Amino acid sequence: MSPYLNRIKPWVSVICTSYNHEAYVEEALQSVVDQDYPNVELIVVDNSSSDRSAERIETFAKKHPGLRFIKNLTNLGLNRAFNQGLALAEGRYVIDLAADDVLLPNRISHQVSLFEELSGPYAVVFSNAAYIDGQGRETAIHYAVDGNGRSRTKVPSGNVFQNVLESYFICTPTMMMRRDVLNELGGYDESLSYEDFDFWVRSSRLYHYAYLDEVLTLKRRLPDSLATQITLRSNQLLSSSLAVCYKAFDRCSTKAEYQALAGRVRTFIRKAFYTEQFELVTQFGQLLQHIERPDMLTCLILRLSRFQLPVNSLYRHYLKWNRGRQSAYPQTKLV
Template identity: 55%
Template sequence: MEEKQQPEVSIILTAYNQEKYIGEALESVRQQTYPAIQLIVIDNASTDRTLSIIEQYKETSPAFLLIKNANNKGLCKAFNQGLAAAYGKYAIDLSGDDVLMPERVAKQVKSFEALTDDYAVVFTNAVYIDTDGKEKKTHYPVDVNGKSLQKVPSGDVYKNVLEKYFICTPTMMMRTSVLHYLGGYDESLHFEDFDFWVRSSAQFHYFYLDEVLTKKRMVPGSLSARVYQKGSGILFSCYEVCNKAYDLNRDQEEFDLLAARIRTFIRKCLYAGEFELAEQFCKLLNYIENPGWQTELIMVLCRLRLPVNSLYRFYLKNLKKVG
């Protein structure tokens, strides 16, 4: 009897100025126990030694595609470049500072192959590491056997996606056909995960594999740290995704969850000084329900253009001096 061929997995690694970590990320791909891997590396016009390290690695491991961008195209466009060249049945979006554990690909493929075609994503737990590689905590708290102490959503997770952030992005393995069906990442946005979660989970299922299979690097200047930077574009991208969710929602509970999420973004707009954007969020909220007095109060503060962020930073600075 002929042995079933193992499905190919395309790992799309995007890198920008990650000279300190890129070697470890590449090595973690080479150390995978799963043999059928296509590696695509996109250097997004790094200005440090990242590209030279990638090229040195390619000399010893030539079996991967290297795309060198002359200018930084952003994460979403760079990933889509890799997706256009990907031939794997499944795909992984790997950052140049994260690390795959050796059996990650094998275990996720095994899970995927046991699922029906309406599953778009298999995601897992992760351990967060600092800039020196020291392990800090797991994404989901675990017991002594490494199993999650909390129930993690699985199956139809659209409502969960609307409610809050719960998936550790770099742990995802995605069905490549779904990525193509959705047109890849939305290149007009500053980040990919919230948008991908909304668009894919509205039509497809997710499966949670309860193992720690990725090391997620915590670095200064990450997207999450730039949410409150005025003009970063991150909150505007959130607004765009909320509009998409509004069109995709199927029942009143989903609109209620979206309304609650919009309120959190309005508060973030106040803190970031994105006052005009807060007005746009509030207009969208009005289509769903009455904002309520708490949100109206926040909107009054926005219209007064109070520099909450600056005042808070001033408070912290002087608190340290007193201490």
């Protein structure tokens, strides 16, 4: 990479992690090649897929010899796979691309442009996204938009530490991150089963985030996606969430931040109860007591967890019914 070119048009590293994405990986990679921004390096890590994902990637790489491909013989987990790519990355900015998502052609150019205009400690630029199904059909928008394609609600920017404790408001695959910040943080935490909440907590305490009000990414929602696994009894996501909540607790400095964390912990207590992870219910409850006295509903859940009631099946049936109800009234689609 030419240092001169990097000053004019900073290089961007796209790290694509793939696991059993043979139906989508070529589209994801092609969306990187089709960017209207000139200085992009593409690093692909296949995490020991059992389908033909690796074969599809190798075929694509023959047409695009600049692509760097890591083929893991065993599944090392999402976070470690990303860190493998990060170790090779040379760009000023980094995009973490799942092999079933799609970048719109102006995604990188628009985000780099905003990054280069920003002053101050900004580490992340994120944007709006459209959700698509397995067939590529648009189903919803992350932030509902008006007739001009602009978000109808105010999206947090700047110091968002308290905001990331309060709610899930960032669509993870829309993020462009500074590589030096990722390296400073040691990449993703490989002891965890997912990356975003932990990265938000650790980075937003130190750096600012900027929102770019455009739909620049197509996020694919599939029935077996990571987000749906949190409803399963055997999921490891909640134990990772407990670890991240303790990290957040150590980083809180104001009453409002502690209250925001308490709200998130109460949510995790309910999720742990509904997935019958009763030991985690107790552990989340212990953390909550360090912050505030639990309210009546939380106390009731903490007490009920001692009886280890078989509630997961009923919970999942409720979620299925609720998804069906919501699908009849979808969010505003992109005009």
